[in-house]
Amino acid sequence: MSEFTINHERQRWHAGLNVAAVLAEQGRAPEAVATALNGVFVPRGQRASTPIRPGDELTLIQPITGG
Amino acid sequence: MSWTLYGRPLASRFLLGTAGYASPEVLRQAIIASGSQVLTVGLRRTLAAAGDNGFVAALRETLAATGGHLLPNTAGCRTAQEAVTLAHMARELFDTTWVKLEVVGDEYTLQPDPWELVSAAEQLVKAGFQVFPYCTDDLVTCRRLLDAGCEVLMPWGAPIGSGQGLLNPFALRTLRERLPGVPLIVDAGIGAPSHAAQAMELGFDGVLLNSAVAQAGDAVRMAGAFAQAIAGGRLGFEAGVMARQDMAVASTPVSGRPFLIS
Numbered sequence: 001m002s003e004f005t006i007n008h009e010r011q012r013w014h015a016g017l018n019v020a021a022v023l024a025e026q027g028r029a030p031e032a033v034a035t036a037l038n039g040v041f042v043p044r045g046q047r048a049s050t051p052i053r054p055g056d057e058l059t060l061i062q063p064i065t066g067g
Numbered sequence: 068m069s070w071t072l073y074g075r076p077l078a079s080r081f082l083l084g085t086a087g088y089a090s091p092e093v094l095r096q097a098i099i100a101s102g103s104q105v106l107t108v109g110l111r112r113t114l115a116a117a118g119d120n121g122f123v124a125a126l127r128e129t130l131a132a133t134g135g136h137l138l139p140n141t142a143g144c145r146t147a148q149e150a151v152t153l154a155h156m157a158r159e160l161f162d163t164t165w166v167k168l169e170v171v172g173d174e175y176t177l178q179p180d181p182w183e184l185v186s187a188a189e190q191l192v193k194a195g196f197q198v199f200p201y202c203t204d205d206l207v208t209c210r211r212l213l214d215a216g217c218e219v220l221m222p223w224g225a226p227i228g229s230g231q232g233l234l235n236p237f238a239l240r241t242l243r244e245r246l247p248g249v250p251l252i253v254d255a256g257i258g259a260p261s262h263a264a265q266a267m268e269l270g271f272d273g274v275l276l277n278s279a280v281a282q283a284g285d286a287v288r289m290a291g292a293f294a295q296a297i298a299g300g301r302l303g304f305e306a307g308v309m310a311r312q313d314m315a316v317a318s319t320p321v322s323g324r325p326f327l328i329s
Contacts, residue, residue, distance in 0.1 A: 034155075041152050060112065060113055061156045064109045064123065
């Protein structure tokens with residue numbers, strides 16, 4: 001079974017996945033997170049055209065308080 | 068008393084961190100008490116759709132009311148590449164070109180890594196960011212950061228969260244003397260209002276702190292105390308602190324001795 005990871009947690013991969021599709025499957029509002037694929041920033045406007053392949057690591061980041 | 072950071076005019080010289088407060092309401096009140104117009108924020112990995120108990124919403128609402136600015140950080144980054152990626156994510160999430168650049172080189176002290184810091188600063192300036200580098204008090208590193216295009220420097224007073232105050236006033240004084248006209252902000256290590264006043268009396272342009280307020284017995288009152296200390300320290304610097312002398316110099320003019328006994 002092919003897999004990719006989201007924030008280091010394994011996910012089942014299937015053909016046709018892209019970053020925008022993963023966010024939709026996860027129920028995440030597109031504007032609530034920022035995304036990076038294999039350590040490279042994926043701007044909001046490029047998510048739908050950025051495919052996810054087996055073995056990829058998708059990073060989802062959200063705002064928090066900070067010092 | 069007004070000043071500017073990357074062209075944005077500010078009245079307050081107090082930059083406040085937003086982490087570790089007891090509740091969103093305490094955070095909101097502390098921001099108001101501080102008078103701060105620049106609030107630092109962070110980013111973290113997430114899986115759950117759950118939020119953060121309303122902290123980010125509270126500070127966004129408070130900022131909307133006060134007209135302040137968000138300053139996202141790259142806390143937790145160990146390499147220039149990590150920091151550059153996180154800065155781009157922060158720019159999208161917070162809709163600002165400002166970034167507090169943190170690239171740590173030692174886990175125990177959280178001391179900035181100067182090589183990775185300068186490399187990240189160069190890349191981010193080229194990408195259109197306005198970089199606030201969290202750095203040590205090393206003069207040459209600070210010069211390299213200016214060469215990279217940083218227009219503000221944020222040297223540490225002491226390790227993050229330690230509350231030790233200004234461990235090396237000589238180095239900070241040297242930075243002030245050797246880098247005239249560069250906005251200098253002491254970031255990290257401040258524990259008490261007197262530490263902040265000392266930094267301002269040295270001629271620093273601002274102070275950034277978080278734990279000293281968030282961990283105070285009464286965060287809201289402490290935010291007000293720091294606001295007064297920072298304003299007082301700046302006023303003292305502008306007024307010109309008297310020169311130190313080793314020996315006493317009588318302040319009351321006298322002629323001879325007032326009483327002759329025997």
